[in-house]
Amino acid sequence: MNDPDATETDDAAVTTEAASGGPRRAKRWQRILSVVLLVVGFILVPLSAIAIWSHNQLTNTDRYVDTVSPLADNKDIQQTVAAVAVSALFENADVPQRIESALPKRANFLGEPLATAMRTYATNVTEKLLASSQFQKLWDGVNRRAHNQLVALLTDDSSKAHGAVTLDNGQVQLDLGSVVKQVQAKLVGAGLTFLQNVNVPPVSTTIDIINTEGLADARSYLSILDTLAWVLPFLMIACLVAAALVVPTRRRATIRAAIVLTAACAFTLVLIAIGRSLYLDAATSPHVSKDSASAVFDILVRNLRYGLIVLGVVGIVIALVAYFVGPSAPAVKARALASAGVSGARRKAGEHGYESNAFERWVAAHRRGLELTVAGIAVLALILWNRPGLGVVLFLLVVALILVGFIEFFARGATPEPVDEPTAA
Numbered sequence: 001m002n003d004p005d006a007t008e009t010d011d012a013a014v015t016t017e018a019a020s021g022g023p024r025r026a027k028r029w030q031r032i033l034s035v036v037l038l039v040v041g042f043i044l045v046p047l048s049a050i051a052i053w054s055h056n057q058l059t060n061t062d063r064y065v066d067t068v069s070p071l072a073d074n075k076d077i078q079q080t081v082a083a084v085a086v087s088a089l090f091e092n093a094d095v096p097q098r099i100e101s102a103l104p105k106r107a108n109f110l111g112e113p114l115a116t117a118m119r120t121y122a123t124n125v126t127e128k129l130l131a132s133s134q135f136q137k138l139w140d141g142v143n144r145r146a147h148n149q150l151v152a153l154l155t156d157d158s159s160k161a162h163g164a165v166t167l168d169n170g171q172v173q174l175d176l177g178s179v180v181k182q183v184q185a186k187l188v189g190a191g192l193t194f195l196q197n198v199n200v201p202p203v204s205t206t207i208d209i210i211n212t213e214g215l216a217d218a219r220s221y222l223s224i225l226d227t228l229a230w231v232l233p234f235l236m237i238a239c240l241v242a243a244a245l246v247v248p249t250r251r252r253a254t255i256r257a258a259i260v261l262t263a264a265c266a267f268t269l270v271l272i273a274i275g276r277s278l279y280l281d282a283a284t285s286p287h288v289s290k291d292s293a294s295a296v297f298d299i300l301v302r303n304l305r306y307g308l309i310v311l312g313v314v315g316i317v318i319a320l321v322a323y324f325v326g327p328s329a330p331a332v333k334a335r336a337l338a339s340a341g342v343s344g345a346r347r348k349a350g351e352h353g354y355e356s357n358a359f360e361r362w363v364a365a366h367r368r369g370l371e372l373t374v375a376g377i378a379v380l381a382l383i384l385w386n387r388p389g390l391g392v393v394l395f396l397l398v399v400a401l402i403l404v405g406f407i408e409f410f411a412r413g414a415t416p417e418p419v420d421e422p423t424a425a
Helices: 004-008 012-019 028-059 061-073 075-093 095-102 105-130 133-154 177-189 215-227 231-245 250-282 290-300 302-324 329-351 358-365 367-384 390-413
Strands: 165-168 171-175 206-211
Touching: 028 061, 028 231, 028 250, 028 302, 061 075, 061 133, 061 290, 075 105, 075 177, 075 290, 095 105, 105 133, 105 177, 133 177, 231 250, 250 290, 250 302, 290 302, 302 329, 302 390, 329 390, 358 367, 358 390, 367 390
Parallel strands: none
Antiparallel strands: 165 171, 171 206
């Protein structure tokens, strides 16, 4: 049997609308202002995401190293680094000339083939070294040292720009001198002793990690976004929230704002995909293959992509919650099922001796405020969580639903459950 109190609150909005002749219509200026706020919020979503991402990469060395660290495990990057290291050593060692001077004149024609064979062997040894954990530590160390120089280059701070990173016509070049030294020691230990005393100039030990002519121009925009990294997100949230509050039909406006948030996240992901295509078209360098450039781009923006996906899921969750608290038939049916479940649990508890008490009466008196508090805490936890993922979003949602269920459970105890009267035979 259904509990009359269980549906009283759920149908309150419908009853109010029926008594007043339907939902209040928004005034023209309210509708216009709401649309303008939604448009501004939509625009601020990609700007906020990019600003936060660039700020995190520029100001936090640990986060930057965490971002680029997976590049050390990428086979394309390993092959590119191996090619740079082996080329630097062999070109400065003049291997063919060394071989020809060690062979009889009649066998000088073997110089080039033997040099090629040695180079292939050296490349194989180097790639094995780069696939080990030793290279991972070297790579992290190089990028940690280079971070300050990269920040200096992107912010035009020339006083700090001397180091492991250079910027030339949009090409960000990372100095792999320490990696080349480790490769040199490994190859000497593998039998290529003629490489022991080879001196490699710094110009031969660089690798292009970013190659795009637009980067130099982008530095000014990065500086602006870095300054606004904490302003834009709050403006974005304020616009979307205000768009829902400025009109009388706030539940529907909340659904619209949540849909706009999700759509803006999807739009930003499309922009990233377009940017990736343009970047790869511009990444033409003898030292950087298309596969390496693709790996660099994908790994650098992976946190940005994931954050946008999480934010889009949050928008979907908000839209669903707003929908299921409304007067539509599916929403009413879903709430009725949930209400029946809570009422059933409360009756079972009563059958086992659990009685109504002062705490339950207090919960019943403050039920709506407690439920809003739970929702607010869940949103605050999501905002303060360090790089939340989809699992975190689902976890907070489940915890919030469980807490709301407990609130409803205790609130039902303040009102005695109706008892079915026996019917005459």
